Amino acid sequence: MATRMTQDALVTGISNAATRMRIESVRSTSEAGSGHPTSCCSAADIVATLFFYVMRYDPKNPKHPRSDRFVLSKGHAAPLLYAAWAEAGLLDKADLLKLRTLDSDLEGHPTPRLNFVDVATGSLGQGLSAGVGMAINDQRLDESPARTYVLMGDGESVEGAVWESVELARHCNLDNLCAIVDINRLGQSDPTMLQHEMEAYRSRWAGFGWHAMVVEGHDIPALMAAFDEAAFTRGKPSVVLARTLKGKGITSIEDKPNWHGKPLKKGEEAQKAIDELTRQLRQSADKPEIRKPEAGKGGSKPVKAMASPAYQSSDSVATREAFGSALVALGEANPLVVGLDADVKNSTFTEKFGAQFPDRFMECFIAEQAMVGAAVGLAACGKIPFAATFACFLTRAYDFIRMAAISQSNIKLMGSHAGVSIGEDGPSQMGLEDLAMMSAQPGVVVLYPSDAVCAHRLVEAAAAHRGPVYIRTGRPKCPILYANDQTFKIGGSIVLRQGPADRLTIVAAGVTLFEALKAHEKLQAEGIAVRVIDLYSIVPVDQATLIESARTTGGQILTVEDHYEHGGLGDAVLGAVAAEGIKVHKLAVREIPHSGKPDELLERHGISAGRIVEAAKKLV
């Protein structure tokens, strides 16, 4: 590939780069007093071969859109990644010694605070899913020749999420994707299950339909040949199964247990290792040339304004269906919007988007982690992915959502079938903790539309917002509450019922908002005036409106939600008014529900109109 040097000189150059990267990894972790030098050393030859032979990129512009992509799934080898970018010329080597300090973005595990990191890693087994999203982007959406390389550890290859992405990558014939497993035999606390059984690794990956190559991971010519073979393999993804030694190059710790996540002691111990590594540098004046990204078409397609909703006041539409319709309207307006689903597209109504934009829709089958991970990968490529499944099944991907929050990834998640109001399918299908789990993550916007107009507008708002957004939708059909020109904003709320004599503020969203409106009517008939607020934005929450409303209605709020009692709408309200001495009473689902009819369940769990009336009467 790089042509001007002889093969020998090239190998020497790569090898020296690897050795220098080992030295920097030892030095920076010793300086920090923590970190994973042995995990860096096992992967150094692989990373050097990728950075200085295989990959095409611009070391001055790591965000070049047609660069090959590199994901360090084994994020604890971060010092090696930083050393590679220093070797490539992007970072100053002196800065490497600021590793893990508050003043430097060279953190313990990579985050996109660094311009050469696309996705945060460090929770193992996630990198491949992001790589699938990137490879899909390049293959199907951008028609880019860029290739994606994902470096995994052997320990992490046990994570189930890896195998979801392995299956999906094969299904999508992602021959622009190459995984590398750094098989150094040793986990954190024990040898791995398969240690150096290379044939066992091969049979797993090949069994899943990948082009699997077993190589000596410290043999640079062998690595070069394997990556060449991967690049020429068509119709399927490739994996380089690299047999390596943890701590390679440092005799005292090489292939030894109990050296995971331990730096060499600053001073003599570290210096001895650095000296040993330095002696491994071979005489050479040549530095391998970094291959430039291919030139090619770019340019973004125009984004139009999204069509307004066009519902009739007499319509009855589930918010999940309105979401599906809105996604089509959004897709027509914005070519960057991509849809993903996990085999429930006929329930989440992403099937509408899939039918309209088959090239921009990715069916992930029953693999929620792979779906969210792919969405994060697509977002890293500048797309605006909307990934949908039942709200309860997003719990499956919570660690991916957590890491997406750390990345402040521009993903949009939709969870349907919220709450007991799904009815007969029973508790395993009811999303009752989704608001809690999403709200817990900093920077995630959490939205909860009650009618189709609001759902439409919040899809629009979600796409316009930069960062992760969650939209909760429900199963049952609901009346239309709002005029098509009603505006909604992230952080807003709408006071639906109010009067000067209001003695209580009722706050709700989703199905319970309709129960609250029914309760309002019943209470009004009995001469009890209450205010009703649609809290369609849970995070951020409309603190001002809540406080003001509570103050003018006797200092009391009643919240009603089809969600478990902790971490949902009620707690969002509580959090907003906590410092004000306002009394808040929560109606929420307080026990594991049972199969039954939706109305029966609202009643049993104390969130029906009747139960709201009862609670309100006690309070006023």
Next chain:
Amino acid sequence: MATRMTQDALVTGISNAATRMRIESVRSTSEAGSGHPTSCCSAADIVATLFFYVMRYDPKNPKHPRSDRFVLSKGHAAPLLYAAWAEAGLLDKADLLKLRTLDSDLEGHPTPRLNFVDVATGSLGQGLSAGVGMAINDQRLDESPARTYVLMGDGESVEGAVWESVELARHCNLDNLCAIVDINRLGQSDPTMLQHEMEAYRSRWAGFGWHAMVVEGHDIPALMAAFDEAAFTRGKPSVVLARTLKGKGITSIEDKPNWHGKPLKKGEEAQKAIDELTRQLRQSADKPEIRKPEAGKGGSKPVKAMASPAYQSSDSVATREAFGSALVALGEANPLVVGLDADVKNSTFTEKFGAQFPDRFMECFIAEQAMVGAAVGLAACGKIPFAATFACFLTRAYDFIRMAAISQSNIKLMGSHAGVSIGEDGPSQMGLEDLAMMSAQPGVVVLYPSDAVCAHRLVEAAAAHRGPVYIRTGRPKCPILYANDQTFKIGGSIVLRQGPADRLTIVAAGVTLFEALKAHEKLQAEGIAVRVIDLYSIVPVDQATLIESARTTGGQILTVEDHYEHGGLGDAVLGAVAAEGIKVHKLAVREIPHSGKPDELLERHGISAGRIVEAAKKLV
């Protein structure tokens, strides 16, 4: 196996049972107006062969300890499971028509509200992990000849969690475990990725080291032979890959798309299907005999009192380490206690338990879903499993925790490395949403010890409590706060500092409790008296003490926690005092943290002693 009948009569008997189970599945879902009859029909021959040829069990006592175990991982085929138990004589067939009603525990998906269900299913891809726990129990702990059968769908076999358990089962040589994949080709919204590519299925399972058999899933003699082969296969688990047709037996819907999760319309449509199935019944007077469980030793080993903690007041011990020591003491007292970890046992200190009780310790490697699932399986066998990893990595298993809550499984989870106080490793390794995610689940006890004595006692309390418990521990060493005879109870709290002039109640736990105590000292030096409460039980929370304390200290509470702002300790306090008009001010981590030194991070995120002092001064 059953000997009195001829092979032909036996096959006819099993086939007729399968047909009757299909009929009941159609009838009950039509009556309910929802459900998954086609998913029942594809699996009917498999389940009938298991229930009436393969499995040894007592149909009058499904909890018989030496029964073979059956896990319906594809929980949406619940009507088939209910029909099988009716066919076996445990249920009244008339009751099957109460499916999915509030009055019957025959829910849409199986839950342990039914005595023949060990673990709730319905979130796909979880059954095998429970099966691994059961098989481990029988093989290693109870030395029981019982075998475990797990019936999965083909769609769900994409879930990564499945492959975690596949790897673990092979590693543990679980030849008493048999998985069955009902390969009916059709998912909910689309054909599956592999449809009827049986060789692709075989290469995956065999590639992972299982004994894999491909059979026609409606050929009863072939199924019988495969299960016999599985029973005689030694040293590895077996999988029966059964090629089936969705809706088998009902011509109009057999192998047709768009029939997932749809009942036949009550009346003519259903009756036509029932008539067609009825015609498939073959003339026979014989009913296959159900094989009884093997007799064998039983009897529980004696449980002793757990040793008290024996810390010196001058000790400095991390709560994670105290947890590890307590687990050993508990293990000595109670032979039912089992330990599990996910390759961080040298960080969570479960390695102490593993060293002391190697037979009762299960290393799950980097597979948190498989670990929690196996714990649920072990709990279903009467064990008290303690499963530990970093708190942040329990997010990986959140769907498993959700389903464990639905099962009200007797699992105990420990999450270590809570909060920013872990320091340099950075946000990917910090558990900052664990309290939120655990508290959201009904019936989960959430505990948060601050010192080693408390950690010890809460391990004891967790084991004594029936139901899921979560214990949060920290990384840094901490002083000893309590005398070894201090008592702690679930739902309790301890007022550590108080006086008649207290003007504010500060509530904390974990590292922030020590910051609060430092703040107390500083404030005292400035003449400001504040109360300090150790809130070691987050759920349930000590509402009475919180309210009373707040009332006597000016109606204000300041909470401090090394957790994100939503759903943690602060919100637990808020929830407890919400209706009282008490003002609550939360100090918590409000943004994605950065790598740094623990003390720097406590300061930056506003939860250090200094920041508590500042906040307190503003309030009093």
